[in-house]
């Protein structure tokens with residue numbers, strides 16, 4: 001893999017670039033910014049003049065509070081914040097091309113409120129696409145995904161008024177049941193569904209399982225129905241493309257049009273850093289003509305949004321560089337391998353995708369008290385859990401995992 005953009009920068013280099021970007025943004029203190037309903041953070045509350053700001057480009061960004069409203073990878077944008085918008089554009093280009101296999105300048109995208117918004121943005125674009133290009137009615141456009149899919153897709157079905165088709169998965173492998181998908185699609189077509197929006201998971205929230213997008217594409221092509229495919233990589237998007245470089249869930253797969261990532265999960269960025277990436281020539285399907293007072297195209301679900309958050313994502317990516325990030329993920333994968341070995345030794349049953357850092361344990365093998373003590377997340381909250389998951393993040397180190405294993409041992413003895 002050749003990295004065109006994803007390099008490593010020292011703290012000093014980052015500081016210089018951020019300072020330069022802030023200089024290109026509007027300066028409220030000088031100059032004549034009279035019309036924008038925006039200013040810095042309230043300096044009585046947020047240390048506007050404090051001397052420690054000079055040591056922290058990140059805090060300077062937050063105090064300056066740039067608004068990144070709109071999408072900056074196409075058309076015009078608000079000129080007031082062009083310095084920091086350029087860094088957001090770099091993030092989109094870097095992730096699209098260096099990590100997700102997009103062709104050069106082949107991606108649009110923006111930093112959304114979260115994975116939920118990025119997923120909704122995809123559904124919104126494809127619903128409009130089928131309406132405009134095929135004169136489809138919403139009732140003829142179905143969302144299709146596995147039963148392990150994040151509930152934000154069900155939210156999207158409700159918000160955009162689309163029928164939702166859920167394909168069951170195999171209990172132990174968490175793979176889509178192909179023999180159930182076929183009749184589901186055939187029945188839907190018989191009942192008047194003409195168009196499909198597929199959501200494939202690049203790691204499900206509860207299991208870290210990975211969907212095979214070709215299972216969907218194969219069946220939809222065989223029935224000859226137009227479809228658009230979105231990949232939900234809100235959890236796995238900063239892991240799986242690193243651990244499995246030749247995968248079917250990125251832009252090298254021509255059937256895939258868009259991808260969601262979440263920087264506020266594995267990347268440990270501030271909340272409000274979902275990432276939406278989409279092939280060129282699709283964003284405009286959600287252009288809102290009424291958004292006349294915003295310069296450029298407000299084609300995002302959120303209006304005003306934090307430019308500081310966008311640059312925070314840039315800072316994390318630049319601090320690690322591609323190879324640094326790869327090493328960090330490898331450490332988590334090694335730790336997960338070790339933990340799974342420990343579970344196997346004890347005969348404790350679990351699901352884990354070998355390229356991921358989630359371990360989902362059968363609830364019958366974990367006393368509820370132990371699960372509660374370690375805040376394991378159950379698959380259901382309102383009825384007895386079938387599964388509990390452990391997510392091996394930076395802070396979930398071997399010592400903590402050992403303590404959990406010892407508690408399991410003492411209760412099972």
Ligand SMILES: *Cc1c(COP(=O)(O)O)cnc(C)c1O
Pocket residue numbers: 113114115116117119150152203204205232233234235236262274
């Ligand atoms: C967390 C998650 C989401 C939702 O993301 P938010 O950032 O919480 O809105 C969507 N899909 C998957 C797979 C997730 O793990």
